[in-house]
Amino acid sequence: MANKSILNTLERKSILLIGDLFLIGFSLKNFVLQAIDYQDEDFTATKISIFLIGVISYFVISYVLDLYNLEKIPKSLSVSILRVFTIVTLFTVSQFVITTIIFDFAYWRIHLLVFLVFCPIQLVLWRLLFNYVFKFVPTTxxxxxxxxxxxxxxxxxxxxxxxxxxxxxxxxxxxxxxxxxxxxxxxxxxxxxxxxxxxxxxxxxxxxxxxxxxxxxxxxxxxxxxxxxxxxxxxxxxxEALPIDSHNDSIYEILQLKNRKIRYIQSIAGFVFNFTLTLVTGIAFFMVTPFVMFLNVFFNRGPLFYTQLRVGKYGKEYKIYKFRSMVVNAEKQGAQMAQKNDARITKFGKILRKFRVDELPQILSVIKGDMVFIGPRPERKVFVEKLKKVTPFYDTRHLVKPGVTGWAQVKYKYGENLEDSIRKLEYDLYYIKNKSILLDIRIIFKTVTTVLFSRGI
Known part of the structure; x- marks a missing residue:
């Protein structure tokens, strides 16, 4: 007889989140009402603002740092608890810093210390209780x-x-x-x-x-x-990917097209979203370029940029721009995929790649209309032809414009071979099928995590 008491992943995450939010809300209430010295003035609107800033900050920090990714939770309980303590401490310190910068308040030190120290301890104790209870509740x-x-x-x-x-x-x-x-x-x-x-x-x-x-x-x-x-x-x-080797011959089932009316709304919202991201990234690109140009003279002699033809929407080729991170004539032996610890990458190029600075010039292709900010990573034609022979679904990723960042880039490691490219295709197909503003926002947050902690790409 099947055990009906098994909780699915969403239910476990919901229970954990509800408990966390209760404790976070309790700590924020004490921070807002007791730790801040309002000097006996009426600051009702300010108190509500500080509380909401705290809740939003917690959601952003916990999501960016994968606090609720139960699928990737560390096997060691001590490592898991230390991770929770560190993340929540980051939240309490950031809340204190943000409040100080915006409102410039004085604080009651005892109550401030209680918020900074006991909030992380409370969540750690709740996590320990959560883990203990689920030892007796079927989870698999x-x-x-x-x-x-x-x-x-x-x-x-x-x-x-x-x-x-x-x-x-x-x-x-x-x-x-x-x-x-x-x-x-x-x-x-x-x-x-x-x-x-x-x-x-x-x-x-x-x-x-x-x-x-x-x-x-x-x-x-x-x-x-x-x-x-x-x-x-x-x-x-x-x-959160589509298995292209699942032996299902129906491409319609793999790429179920959603209601066209929803697609129009998605297109409008997507345009605004991509325009905002392009503007911000474009400013960053023009600010960073002079520094990269100066350092390139001493540590990476040769051209500042390198260009390459990539396959875009509907299979049409276009020119991509990047800061050069490899030695000059890196492909004199023929086209080959970049690999981990690639000997062709210069020392300065490693720094550019580590912080994804080399990707910034791609914004020029976005401005020209060949790319969007979020979409499948563009590939070179020589590799596209090889991959099309391996899987009949590869060309479906060309239904949309390629992107500077995307679901495959933040969910999977750097592609080193054709097998990795096929695995990335599974994430690209998932993105095409489930494309939405919410998914784009998730990609942006995960891109931030990737840049900060060298994950994914």
């Missing part, structure tokens, strides 16, 4: 993986992805079953009962070839409280 779904002959070859890889090779998926395959005309119903029932299956993940090429028994058992499983989802749905939900 016991999965029956159903496959057919067409998906049999990737059985081991797919099970590894369900179990989570590099991240916590809260799913574990406890049994697998081959769906074909010789499928043994008694064997299937035995697997379900003995392994206490709580979820089915189905990865078959055609969902119309189930026996009457299998269809009936699926209905019974749903009535028992078990989840039944396709492998594509599971992958998209957990990894």
């Amino acid at each position: 779904k016991r999965v029956l993986y159903l496959y057919d002959e067409t998906t049999k070859n990737s059985l081991e890889r797919n099970i590894g992805l369900i179990n989570g090779n590099d991240s916590e998926t809260y799913h574990k395959v406890v049994a697998s079953h081959l769906n074909d005309e010789f499928s043994d119903s008694a064997e299937l029932m035995e697997k379900i009962e003995q392994n206490q299956v709580s979820s089915w993940i189905i990865n078959t090429r055609n969902y119309n070839h189930f026996s009457k028994f299998m269809e009936a058992e699926m209905v019974n499983s749903i009535l028992r409280g078990e989840d039944i989802v396709s492998y594509t749905s599971f992958y998209e939900s957990v990894y």
